[in-house]
Amino acid sequence: MDSHISPVQLEKAYRLINHGPTVLVSARHDGTDNVMSAAWACGLDFDPPKLTVVLDKSTRTRSLIEQSGAFVIQVPTAAQLQLTQALGTTSMFDAPDKLERFGARLFQIDGHDLPFVAGCSAWLACRLISEPHNQQTYDLFIGEVVAAWADSRAFKDGRWHFERADPAWRSLHHVAGGHYYAIGEALSARDVEQG
């Protein structure tokens, strides 16, 4: 594992996706690994941390998750713009060599039988909380975050550091049709008078 990758405390794991980045969703079942992009991933709870992600029935990653009950949500970087777009627009059903073709590199983390995408800024290993009605009716999946890590060049001491990191580390925020915004300037609100 890259020496820059450090565990993130579970109670701070929500911060990895709280700013609404487009994510990569990866899963493994029975010898098959796959990765897809998803703009619709979102925090759901703090403790234990949970999140939601929308997975269309046409995706191979969804079926892997339904079979394995586990997945990884990871935060791709501006340097991975093209990879993120490619993984989100090409299905493994159409291109079985999708990961190789687009240069997605996977790595392992001890204790987790899951495929992690190299080069991302953060990773959240999730256990599927089975909710068949949501999955069938809305394509909506709920995961409990069981472990999290971040690259210390982008996220350290429980905080993102986009403002001082290399711009290549910025998160991606998809709008439509391959048009993204990178995350921008840090803004801090003043304490609110509760008096």
Place this chain on the structure above:
Amino acid sequence: MDSHISPVQLEKAYRLINHGPTVLVSARHDGTDNVMSAAWACGLDFDPPKLTVVLDKSTRTRSLIEQSGAFVIQVPTAAQLQLTQALGTTSMFDAPDKLERFGARLFQIDGHDLPFVAGCSAWLACRLISEPHNQQTYDLFIGEVVAAWADSRAFKDGRWHFERADPAWRSLHHVAGGHYYAIGEALSARDVEQG
């Protein structure tokens, strides 16, 4: 209604929140209007457009939505940083004058008996899709977007224009504890070879 506010086609309404901004959630019931901030709002479907939003049981806005079956998701701007923080950290249960105290201005849109927050960049009027299990177990609410509008100085012709709009129009993306990032640079991916 401000002359800059224009309807957004329903099939493009998802684009208003696809980049993951922190939003303001407003609702009205029986003469009471309220507004709260929420970082956990997310697209769920394109057609008809649907979205999810997480509403804690401690919030007044949640109870208004449960009673009225309707709400507005709106996208606040960098100019509204302090308002967004205040509306997200102070409950109407503790401060009945919360909207006046923090200077939240509401306006009306014909045909919708809902409170819209002035100064935002986009508004999505939603009908609650009742899912009691999700609401009770996860604080997770699903809405169908029935109409949408945007301020043409920030979103026009189906696209955000943060890259050429005044920086005050940038969306806010909360991380934790009053620390936000504004949305940043536009990045466009190349078309992906499907061959």
